[in-house]
Amino acid sequence: xxxxxxxxxxxxxxxxxxxxxxxxxxxxxxxxxxxxxxxxxxxxxxxxxxxxxxxxxxxxxxxxxxxxxxxxxxxxxxxxxxxxxxxxxxxxxxxxxxxxxxxxxxxxxxxxxxxxxxxxxxxxxxxxxxxxxxxxxxxxxxxxxxxxxxxxxxxxxxxxxxxxxxxxxxxxxxxxxxxxxxxxxxxxxxxxxxxxxxxxxxxxxxxxxxxxxxxxxxxxxxxxxxxxxxxxxxxxxxxxxxxxxxxxxxxxxxxxxxxxxxxxxxxxxxxxxxxxxxxxxxxxxxxxxxxxxxxxxxxxxxxxxxxxxxxxxxxxxxxxxxxxxxxxxxxxxxxxxxxx
Numbered sequence: 001x002x003x004x005x006x007x008x009x010x011x012x013x014x015x016x017x018x019x020x021x022x023x024x025x026x027x028x029x030x031x032x033x034x035x036x037x038x039x040x041x042x043x044x045x046x047x048x049x050x051x052x053x054x055x056x057x058x059x060x061x062x063x064x065x066x067x068x069x070x071x072x073x074x075x076x077x078x079x080x081x082x083x084x085x086x087x088x089x090x091x092x093x094x095x096x097x098x099x100x101x102x103x104x105x106x107x108x109x110x111x112x113x114x115x116x117x118x119x120x121x122x123x124x125x126x127x128x129x130x131x132x133x134x135x136x137x138x139x140x141x142x143x144x145x146x147x148x149x150x151x152x153x154x155x156x157x158x159x160x161x162x163x164x165x166x167x168x169x170x171x172x173x174x175x176x177x178x179x180x181x182x183x184x185x186x187x188x189x190x191x192x193x194x195x196x197x198x199x200x201x202x203x204x205x206x207x208x209x210x211x212x213x214x215x216x217x218x219x220x221x222x223x224x225x226x227x228x229x230x231x232x233x234x235x236x237x238x239x240x241x242x243x244x245x246x247x248x249x250x251x252x253x254x255x256x257x258x259x260x261x262x263x264x265x266x267x268x269x270x271x272x273x274x275x276x277x278x279x280x281x282x283x284x285x286x287x288x289x290x291x292x293x294x295x296x297x298x299x300x301x302x303x304x305x306x307x308x309x310x311x312x313x314x315x316x317x318x319x320x321x322x323x324x325x326x327x328x329x330x331x332x333x334x335x336x337x338x339x340x
Contacts, residue, residue: 001034001078008069008076009085019206026090033064033086035212037075044119045084048211049074051113051120051192055209058109062202063209064088084212091206099202100245103226104252106209107219110192122217123190127175130269134168137161137277153292157277160299164270170328171268177326178261185256190216197222198229220259223249224266231308232272232298238308243315260316261325267309268328273298306331 001023002013011032016023024033037045045066052065064086066074075082122129141161144154194201194213201213215221223246230242249255255263276298280291309331316325 004076004078005034005085009067010070019208020200020203029090031088031090031206031208032067033088033208033210035084035086035210036081037084037212038082040212041119045074047117047119048214050115051110051117051214051216052209052211054113055109055192058112060106060109060209061089062207064211066211086208086210086212088208097202097204097207098248099199100248101252102202102207103197103222104219104249107191107193107222108253110216111187111189113192113216117190117216120215121190122193122215122221126266126269127172130168130172130175133274134165134172137274138165140281153280153288153295156295156299157280160273160295161277163302164273167268167270171265171270174268174326174328175262175265178258178265182258182261184258187253188218188256188258188262191219193217193219193221194225196229197225199226199234218259218262219253220255220263220266224263225271227312228267228272231305232301235301235304257325264309264313264316264325267312270305 001016005011005013011027013025016025018024019033022033022035024031026032040048049066052063055063056065065088067085067087068074069076075084077083138161141158144150144158147154150158192214193216195215202209226245227238227242230245231238234241276291276294280288280295283291309328313325313327313331
């Protein structure tokens with residue numbers, strides 16, 4: 001790889017160090033990351049290239065941009081894989097960093113991108129994407145019902161799917177009702193978001209914004225996925241940290257009632273369940289035990305997730321001065337559930 005980078009970019013790499021799941025190296029002027037991009041189409045990469053250049057020019061101190069090859073291309077080949085070399089400023093260790101307000105500011109900058117986005121656009125597409133995903137999993141569930149004998153994971157999938165089907169249908173209906181009953185405001189326009197924003201997306205020691213993580217979507221995508229990941233991975237922090245995250249975000253950009261309802265519809269959609277089931281059937285034998293463990297964890301937490309949804313809905317009523325987002329009738333009041 002060092003030789004490939006030298007011949008492709010004219011950069012002499014002395015030493016690689018890990019950055020998350022990527023390899024990185026530093027020069028006197030910059031930090032570089034080597035990122036696989038074989039899963040992205042050329043048109044998507046072109047769009048992400050222009051968005052990253054825009055954010056850099058807009059003054060974002062953490063954005064990474066594509067380093068072009070000697071032939072002015074945004075990607076290079078090593079072995080059988082395509083990679084991008086992403087370039088960022090050296091870490092700013094002295095700068096204070098508060099994730100929620102940084103995310104809100106990032107969304108403000110991203111909202112100003114002046115060109116039409118098509119390849120990475122997800123704004124307004126949630127309903128179709130969720131319905132398609134649900135149809136695919138439901139078809140697979142019906143096939144599995146007729147398979148004998150069943151593995152332990154498959155048995156749990158067959159038993160649990162009707163509940164998550166109902167939750168998904170609620171999420172889709174909630175989204176449809178939001179679009180019919182409420183009006184988007186200026187802050188509801190599309191912006192640069194992440195595939196899955198979490199507390200680990202921007203590590204405090206080196207909080208880089210990596211364009212390969214981005215999609216163009218409604219800002220509540222990132223807020224919802226941060227709250228979901230906090231519940232799934234760090235539930236002991238959820239009530240205090242999750243809701244303080246929301247409060248800090250709103251100190252920069254208050255959420256409209258449309259945004260709050262959109263955020264709630266995304267939390268209703270059980271993305272964490274879908275990703276576990278899909279991951280299990282796409283994984284190799286050596287990874288299946290991991291997905292079995294994750295499914296047990298999520299199923300055991302189903303009641304607590306309902307509690308989280310109800311708390312969110314009730315807290316939104318208190319925070320908005322008595323104009324709550326609509327409740328889901330079958331989810332019990334928070335006082336009737338216990339969060340552990």
